[in-house]
Amino acid sequence: MKGKKVLHIVSVSFSLRYFIGNQFHYFKERGYEFHVACSPSDELVSLSKEFGFEAFPVPILRSISPVQDIITIAKIYRYIRRENFDIVIAHSPKGGLLGMISGYLARVPKRIYFRHGLVFETAVGFSRKLLINIERITAAFSHCIVNVSPSIIESSNNLKLNPPHKNVLLGNGTCNGIDVNRFVHRRVHSDFTVTTIGFVGRLCKDKGIYELIGAWILLRKEYPALRLLLVGPLDERDKLDTAITDQIYADPAIEYVGEVDDTSPYYNSMDIFVLPSYREGFPTVTLEASASGLPVVTTRVTGCIDSIREQETGIYADNTIVGIYHALKFYIDHPGIAQQHGINGRAFVCANFSEEEVYQEIENELLS
Template sequence: MSVMFLRDQVKLLEQNGYEVKIVCNNDFDKTYKDMELDHIPFEREINITKDVSALYKLFKYLRRESPDIIHFSTAKAGLLGMIAGFLSRVPTRIYSIWGLRLETTSGIKYRVLHTAERIACALSTHVVVISDSLEEEVVNNRIVKRDKVVRIGKGSNDGIDLEKFNPENIPSTQVETLKKELGIKPDDFVMGYIGRITKDKGSNELVEAFEALSADHPNLKLVIVGDFEESDAIKQENIDKIHENKNILLCGYTLDIHKYYRLMNLFVFPTYREGFGNVSIEAQAMGVPVVTFDVTGARDTLARGQTGIIIKNKSAAGLAEAIRHLIEHPEVLEKMAGASRKFITENFDKVYIQGELLKFYDSLGTPPDVEPEVKHT
């Protein structure tokens, strides 16, 4: 999935004289279109035998290709990539931290993940973080020293395409057809969620808050766009509610998500850990206010009180209270909706973020086919 976030960055670098090669695990269920990939069998979870095998293959790959720069993201690939890059003497080794899994773990697993992050950062030459609060988290947890940390622009992993995520560019006929298919009526208030259905994403609290609000607001609908994950499964009773409650509309995973935001009055993002939170800025770009928990990354995606609400109390009750306030004060919701797209345009425009990314790459050395005097510093 990481590759999908990187497509535009790869094109940007290639257009500016860089030769780029992409390495990831082999997943034939995904379509990468015009991107060519080299496959190394990374595993998301800890598996000593497979991890050592992947490390060896990655080391051989880097020795053969002899890159000037490597840039790895996600915890496992980052650890193996930084070790292999260090051993194969790649001069510039960038590790991107998109989030910290250790934030929602404890005990031995926490110590293992913390150690792995520290090793990856120690073997890197640069550590890219995608939000202000993530930078504070990695520095305060002694994972990396601040002088090695880089943040591109205001954050995010690639900014947002303001043409794609523009409510004016979604034909009203598409929206009306989708509403009809889902059974959404003109006077319904629609809460929306897009993402994996897991404990860490706050899916239990999402369902429980919706249940609590439904008694007083029978016209309330919950649209969920995403799939269940067994590795971090939510309560069985909440799985049953999602399947059985006629006002909870489960739409499943799709790449064509921008039109779903047009159904929503409010986007609900009750995540327990996040590096940033692209869905939050996508929603706001579509003019949809956001309610989220006060957690790393997520709090950086909105203007507190202006484009949404940040909830200190990470619970179903706290979530329900914030949503209830916006349902019962439509003038507040409308004001937030009006400010949302402007906030995203000013801070997370993909064109700006990619320009800053290119400056970062160019600062690492003389760019290919570019004279030294025009190099960004």
């Protein structure tokens, strides 16, 4: 029996591996046909070959550009009408806005918006109001909204972004699940000690990099042999001060890897994982770290609060230098607890966030 024809809409091709990834292979085997509308890039072409989807390059600017946005809506509308999609799924605030409007105008039978986070949480003034209203408009043109964590649903309801009956949560959260076979759990050692703290993600203010580097300076004074491993790109939209980047480059105990295609091997070079973020939708990196057997230090903010079990797979820290310092120091001084939390984390992810579990939810809740 032939599956349905689905169009995903994203702003940038970088998101595809994390928002959808192996779903392309899984559902293609079950008869579904996937297309992707996305800003043009060489990466989009290579990903279309890797994952077997039909690419439709179209400019989807992250900034508000009324003329270009109207042109893009018209192009997506015509593409939808030509291909006759059963389902349109849009991701991110801008991709969601243009995708849901296009899908509505083309009268697509099922329009789904993935709310991966609340970008306005760290915005103020007019920018915050604008971003909140964009969420409301996008939701109005959607049949349902997949919120990637329970705390995103709570915030969405508090802010009245959409009627509660439109909200969907896939299992315990996340948008794509974790390939638990790709993230290898290290062996347990009786003489385990913490030598490396690790971070994976964009290096920017919202991810708490200022606080992390501040905490790192304090820790280095007490533990001279300690290393810090940073994996991820420098964010061009939320740039770090030159003083911080200079410090990262100059410190011989900090290894800055930059952006990589596959993060999985790097977790095995870490002993503690830290994500001191100010906002998330559902941080996939904490699940990847837990799947790799790492204890996690993160913050009590939207998304992050759903990604660990406190004092079982990780611990929370305040969004301050001192708070992050004390949380990391606890694991350094208690390696047995750190190791046990890593073991618990692997079991937690396998039981609740494996790709197979999430993909079954996606088919039952969204594609059927």
